[in-house]
Amino acid sequence: EVQLVQSGAEVKKPGESLKISCKGSGYSFTSYWIGWVRQMPGKGLEWMGIIYPGDSDTRYSPSFQGQVTISADKSISTAYLQWSSLKASDTAMYYCASGPTGVSWFDPWGQGTLVTVSS
Amino acid sequence: SYVLTQPPSVSVAPGQTARITCGGNNIGSKSVHWYQQKPGQAPVLVVYDDSDRPSGIPERFSGSNSGNTATLTISRVEAGDEADYYCQVWDSSSEVVFGGGTKLTVL
Numbered sequence: 001e002v003q004l005v006q007s008g009a010e011v012k013k014p015g016e017s018l019k020i021s022c023k024g025s026g027y028s029f030t031s032y033w034i035g036w037v038r039q040m041p042g043k044g045l046e047w048m049g050i051i052y053p054g055d056s057d058t059r060y061s062p063s064f065q066g067q068v069t070i071s072a073d074k075s076i077s078t079a080y081l082q083w084s085s086l087k088a089s090d091t092a093m094y095y096c097a098s099g100p101t102g103v104s105w106f107d108p109w110g111q112g113t114l115v116t117v118s119s
Numbered sequence: 120s121y122v123l124t125q126p127p128s129v130s131v132a133p134g135q136t137a138r139i140t141c142g143g144n145n146i147g148s149k150s151v152h153w154y155q156q157k158p159g160q161a162p163v164l165v166v167y168d169d170s171d172r173p174s175g176i177p178e179r180f181s182g183s184n185s186g187n188t189a190t191l192t193i194s195r196v197e198a199g200d201e202a203d204y205y206c207q208v209w210d211s212s213s214e215v216v217f218g219g220g221t222k223l224t225v226l
Contacts, residue, residue: 035215037162045154045162045205047215061214062120095161103209105152107164107173 002026004034004096004110011116012086019082020113022096029077030054033099035106036070036081040092048094050102051079059102086117121210123218130224137193139221141206144187149208151189153182156220157202165204166191193223201225 007021022034035050049060053072060070072079079096094113097106124142131137141151151169154162164173166182169189179194193200206218 037217044203044220045156045207045217047217050215059213097162103213104150105164105167105207106154106162107167109161109163112161 002098002108004098004108006094006096006110006113009114009116011118013119014088014117015085016117017082017084018086018115019080020094020115022079022081022110024077024079024098027098030074033102033104034072034079035097035099036068036079037095037097037106037109038064038092039095039112045095048081050099052102053077053079057102086115088117088119090115091117120212120214121208121216123206123208123216125204125206125218125221127219128222128224130226131193131196132226133196133198135196137196137200137223139191139193139204139223141189141191141218142187143189143208143216146187146189146208147185149184149210151182151184152207153180153191154205154207155200155202156205162205196223196225198225 030053036048038046048064049070051058051070053074069082097109099106153166155165156162165180169184170182181192203220205220
């Protein structure tokens with residue numbers, strides 16, 4: 001079974017750093033793209049960026065370029081999303097999702113990681 | 120940047136047909152994908168490449184795409200279909216674009 005399992009919920013203070021993870025199993029992790037999607041409370045889906053773990057080719061949404069870093073460690077089939085300095089406005093659910101190509105649909109999705117940033 | 124427009128809400132009685140639209144400039148030239156998101160759950164792909172269904176998705180879910188509008192059609196709607204639905208495309212600048220989402224209410 002193809003599956004993406006994300007790390008658990010996080011509660012952080014403004015200014016702190018954070019790295020959340022997304023581990024793939026049941027398929028060739030290096031052959032599929034991994035995208036990251038933000039969903040703020042009560043809002044819709046926002047694409048943040050995408051990475052190809054095979055060669056770490058990474059693309060960012062202009063809205064998130066410079067705000068986050070997407071990376072992957074293919075040796076452990078895991079992709080990451082990280083912040084160097086969190087803001088309260090980063091409070092959201094973050095999903096990873098797999099795509100067969102760099103310009104396709106996303107399936108499956110991880111279960112989501114809730115990030116809460118509050119002083 | 121490319122914009123996808125969805126109606127905020129659609130209501131339908133059980134057993135009837137729900138149609139959720141996704142509007143975009145010449146969207147018929149792009150591949151459209153649709154996701155279902157139930158409360159507290161991650162999105163699930165229900166239609167890809169305009170009209171194909173992933174395995175495990177009922178035949179009641181179908182899609183079409185032409186001109187400036189793509190449509191997700193759910194036939195014989197059930198209470199369990201109540202959810203938010205999002206359309207998605209890749210635009211010409213290699214960015215993923217999601218529609219704003221449509222809340223389907225089963226009356």
